[in-house]
Amino acid sequence: MKNISRSTALFERAKQFIPGGVNSPVRAFKAVGGNPLFIKKAKGAYLYDEDGNEYVDLINSWGPMILGHAYPAVEEAVREALSCSPSFGAPTAREVEMAELICSMIPSVEKVRMVNSGTEATMSAIRVARGFTGRDKIIKMEGCYHGHGDSFLISAGSGALTFGYPDSPGVTKGTALDTLTVPFNDLNAVELLVEKNAGQIAALILEPVVGNMGCVPPAEGYLEGLRKICSKSGIVLIFDEVMTGFRLSQGGAQQLYNVKPDLTTLGKIIGGGLPVGAYGGKREIMDSVSPAGPIYQAGTLSGNPMAMAAGLAMLKHLKDNPGIYDALNGTANFIIQGLQKQISKYRLSCSINHVGSMFTLFFTDKKVIDFASAKTSDTVLFGKYFQAMLSRGVYLAPSQYEALFLSAAIDKTIADRIIQASNESLEEITK
Ligand code: PMP
Numbered sequence: 001m002k003n004i005s006r007s008t009a010l011f012e013r014a015k016q017f018i019p020g021g022v023n024s025p026v027r028a029f030k031a032v033g034g035n036p037l038f039i040k041k042a043k044g045a046y047l048y049d050e051d052g053n054e055y056v057d058l059i060n061s062w063g064p065m066i067l068g069h070a071y072p073a074v075e076e077a078v079r080e081a082l083s084c085s086p087s088f089g090a091p092t093a094r095e096v097e098m099a100e101l102i103c104s105m106i107p108s109v110e111k112v113r114m115v116n117s118g119t120e121a122t123m124s125a126i127r128v129a130r131g132f133t134g135r136d137k138i139i140k141m142e143g144c145y146h147g148h149g150d151s152f153l154i155s156a157g158s159g160a161l162t163f164g165y166p167d168s169p170g171v172t173k174g175t176a177l178d179t180l181t182v183p184f185n186d187l188n189a190v191e192l193l194v195e196k197n198a199g200q201i202a203a204l205i206l207e208p209v210v211g212n213m214g215c216v217p218p219a220e221g222y223l224e225g226l227r228k229i230c231s232k233s234g235i236v237l238i239f240d241e242v243m244t245g246f247r248l249s250q251g252g253a254q255q256l257y258n259v260k261p262d263l264t265t266l267g268k269i270i271g272g273g274l275p276v277g278a279y280g281g282k283r284e285i286m287d288s289v290s291p292a293g294p295i296y297q298a299g300t301l302s303g304n305p306m307a308m309a310a311g312l313a314m315l316k317h318l319k320d321n322p323g324i325y326d327a328l329n330g331t332a333n334f335i336i337q338g339l340q341k342q343i344s345k346y347r348l349s350c351s352i353n354h355v356g357s358m359f360t361l362f363f364t365d366k367k368v369i370d371f372a373s374a375k376t377s378d379t380v381l382f383g384k385y386f387q388a389m390l391s392r393g394v395y396l397a398p399s400q401y402e403a404l405f406l407s408a409a410i411d412k413t414i415a416d417r418i419i420q421a422s423n424e425s426l427e428e429i430t431k
Pocket of ligand 1: 062117118119120122145146147148158207211212240241242243267268277
């Protein structure tokens, strides 16, 4: 057993003054048992907690640390920006560079607005879609998570799913009525819903590859089918690429699957670990945003110099080193092959979903294609696996309903360590 006495003491203090002791629900280990670890620092592939324990990090800040922690070019860029004052609330050259870079890398984005989180990005994109179409209703997929905006806490994934509140108290009935939900990967359901609500749907929003009910890829033809339905009915198609943007390829999931949405929401990687989000898309839609158009959206810290510096360093590195995606995918394939062998060896009812460097080991023998199949997972067994991995120095997302994210800092030796830890853990929990 690791000594986690400092983390335990910090959690006791935290609970006195922070709801549940954490500033974002999934950080609490509520779904897997035990107390959360308090992290002091991280470098490359490793996290270090307050008690000095080392862990291979498979969360990577829920995605953004794709190059590994404290990556020198990112660190240097932030230092340089800091020395010139962390905020002005006025336009900067870095914001122009960032917008040009995003538009050059994400296929469907012609204009982009920076915000401060993924939640802000999706809330803003929905407002723009409503303002642009003059319609009120939106369609979202069960189990997809788009941040904590009111409209999205209906059949939501991630922590909302983990803690059993996919429909949060505090969301007004009117808002809930404007959000229509369908199962992921079910084109028929979308067609029927659109027919039933003809002329009333402003937007259809989805994670093109879901990360927030665990990793769930789109079925063949699904994204193309959604594109057709939306084009036919004047619905704004929004890809929420907060997780997949710059992770699954330089141009995100839309490049990988070759389907262009009307609007895209981004976050995570574009901030290089600092709090950033963005939404962008077709020029005609984005030009309806204030001050170019009447739809209001603003932010004191939007386009913050330090956040832009970190994000630019990260994105430039990814643009200049396209080979990084093959390397990440190679590491993912290697680890997944190792896990597949273990599933056979221990005759486990498990299935693995995987796209690029995002993957989830589901403790169910069902093929996970949507919310209903994800929920057939044995979350108690997952909790045991999580604890067994943690005790062997591998830090997984503390919920079955999350994707794991690899970083480029995970080399063959570290990948071997992950596979070995998993083998021992599965042996332990299936005894
Ligand atoms: N959209 C998706 C797909 C996400 O995964 C997340 C967060 N995990 C969000 C939106 C919300 O982003 P944030 O937590 O930065 O508000």
